[in-house]
Amino acid sequence: KDVLARIEEVEGTIGAYLTLTKETALKEAAAVDEKIARGERTTFLEGLPGAIKDNICTCGVRTTCASKILEHFVPPYDATVMKKIKAVSPVLLGKTNLDEFAMGGSTENSAYHVTRNPWNTDCVPGGSSGGSAAAVAAGMAIWALGSDTGGSIRQPASFCGVVGLKPTYGRVSRYGLVAYASSLDQIGPLARDVTDAANLLNIISGHDEMDATSSAAKVPDFTAALREDVKGMKIGLPKEYFTEGMDPEVEKAVREAIETYRSLGAEIIEISLPHTSYAISTYYLIAPAEAATNLQRYDGVSYGERVDGSDLVEMMTNTRTEKFGEEVKRRIMIGNYALSAGYYDAYYLKALKVRTLIQQDYTAAFENVDVIMCPTAPTPAYPIGSMISDPLQMYLQDICTVPLNLAGLPGISIPCGTSSKGMPIGLQIIGKALDEETILRAAYTYE
Numbered sequence: 001k002d003v004l005a006r007i008e009e010v011e012g013t014i015g016a017y018l019t020l021t022k023e024t025a026l027k028e029a030a031a032v033d034e035k036i037a038r039g040e041r042t043t044f045l046e047g048l049p050g051a052i053k054d055n056i057c058t059c060g061v062r063t064t065c066a067s068k069i070l071e072h073f074v075p076p077y078d079a080t081v082m083k084k085i086k087a088v089s090p091v092l093l094g095k096t097n098l099d100e101f102a103m104g105g106s107t108e109n110s111a112y113h114v115t116r117n118p119w120n121t122d123c124v125p126g127g128s129s130g131g132s133a134a135a136v137a138a139g140m141a142i143w144a145l146g147s148d149t150g151g152s153i154r155q156p157a158s159f160c161g162v163v164g165l166k167p168t169y170g171r172v173s174r175y176g177l178v179a180y181a182s183s184l185d186q187i188g189p190l191a192r193d194v195t196d197a198a199n200l201l202n203i204i205s206g207h208d209e210m211d212a213t214s215s216a217a218k219v220p221d222f223t224a225a226l227r228e229d230v231k232g233m234k235i236g237l238p239k240e241y242f243t244e245g246m247d248p249e250v251e252k253a254v255r256e257a258i259e260t261y262r263s264l265g266a267e268i269i270e271i272s273l274p275h276t277s278y279a280i281s282t283y284y285l286i287a288p289a290e291a292a293t294n295l296q297r298y299d300g301v302s303y304g305e306r307v308d309g310s311d312l313v314e315m316m317t318n319t320r321t322e323k324f325g326e327e328v329k330r331r332i333m334i335g336n337y338a339l340s341a342g343y344y345d346a347y348y349l350k351a352l353k354v355r356t357l358i359q360q361d362y363t364a365a366f367e368n369v370d371v372i373m374c375p376t377a378p379t380p381a382y383p384i385g386s387m388i389s390d391p392l393q394m395y396l397q398d399i400c401t402v403p404l405n406l407a408g409l410p411g412i413s414i415p416c417g418t419s420s421k422g423m424p425i426g427l428q429i430i431g432k433a434l435d436e437e438t439i440l441r442a443a444y445t446y447e
């Protein structure tokens with residue numbers, strides 16, 4: 001009831017949600033209250049109200065991906081993460097806003113409305129999981145799920161001053177996550193602290209036969225990793241991540257956080273990830289190529305809305321012209337261009353090769369360090385409307401987050417300071433594949 005009261009109070013201004021399921025939430029909460037009265041409450045998350053990004057399929061609850069093309073889509077099944085979450089009796093508050101099909105970094109690309117940053121409502125909350133991050137930051141949810149293809153959990157966490165974790169590719173099943181770029185997408189938690197993030201990761205992780213890329217690796221107890229101990233931990237500082245366009249206040253806050261680690265006994269080592277400067281170009285070929293392919297299914301027949309036309313081709317053209325937003329269309333065009341005969345070798349294939357070089361950079365670096373630290377984003381949250389008209393500028397903002405999606409590595413963003421304008425700044429901690437435990441331990445120690 002407290003959380004619903006908070007939603008009542010601030011949702012009109014913030015706009016974190018696309019769909020609210022208040023009545024179900026109250027019923028779920030009442031059921032948990034009864035369990036507690038019987039002395040049966042045992043597990044984490046039982047009764048705790050949370051929110052789900054609206055590109056994760058929820059059985060019987062509308063799932064729009066913030067797109068007009070899925071305006072009335074009600075999934076007949078739950079994503080695997082939803083099955084796992086529901087098994088521990090949470091209270092589900094609703095579905096949160098995002099950039100259409102998770103394409104963007106500010107939540108301004110939603111076909112429905114913008115979401116505002118709770119710390120300053122003139123600013124963006126980041127994206128694409130901006131609704132989830134804003135809901136947690138504003139107390140309109142205790143926890144949330146987001147998805148991260150190139151930073152969409154970590155960057156909004158950084159902009160909203162909460163914790164956001166992108167697991168290793170394959171750690172969490174993608175079954176029921178509406179695909180943006182399948183080789184990069186991962187679901188992960190947004191939470192108020194590292195302990196909640198670890199608890200959520202315990203619940204959603206694990207092999208799933210419904211996702212062919214799901215990892216068969218054993219899932220450790222991530223909460224057991226939460227020890228305040230970084231003595232002797234080797235922290236790599238990649239010089240390429242402290243780029244020219246970086247806001248000096250961000251750099252200062254991140255460097256101060258790293259000094260804190262040094263004072264706690266960690267060893268700081270300068271490292272180089274030489275192919276970092278190619279990461280944006282590589283990502284913005286691979287992600288749109290996969291998106292163009294994945295979004296072929298919205299043809300007015302199999303899924304979603306239909307706009308009629310005089311024949312089949314005109315119907316499909318009308319549907320896609322009217323129901324997709326500008327950014328989605330831009331990516332479909334870039335992706336199909338990069339995949340087309342004659343350009344495939346020059347762009348898509350080249351990007352795949354550079355992706356391997358970026359992966360090799362990390363493999364080499366992790367021979368000498370346990371974790372890598374850097375900013376989550378080059379700037380704090382910026383004013384709504386200030387960047388959206390310049391897509392290239394927007395893409396360049398992803399420099400610190402996309403490289404690890406290309407390499408499949410886990411990363412966490414935790415708050416590490418505030419700008420002079422009072423906006424949160426995030427520290428990003430990158431780990432080896434399947435080593436979420438070490439980044440959680442490092443994050444927990446700082447927190």
Ligand code: GLN
Nearest residue numbers: 102104105149150151152
């Ligand atoms: N900003 C990046 C993009 O627009 C990342 C989005 C994401 O992680 N879903 O593709």
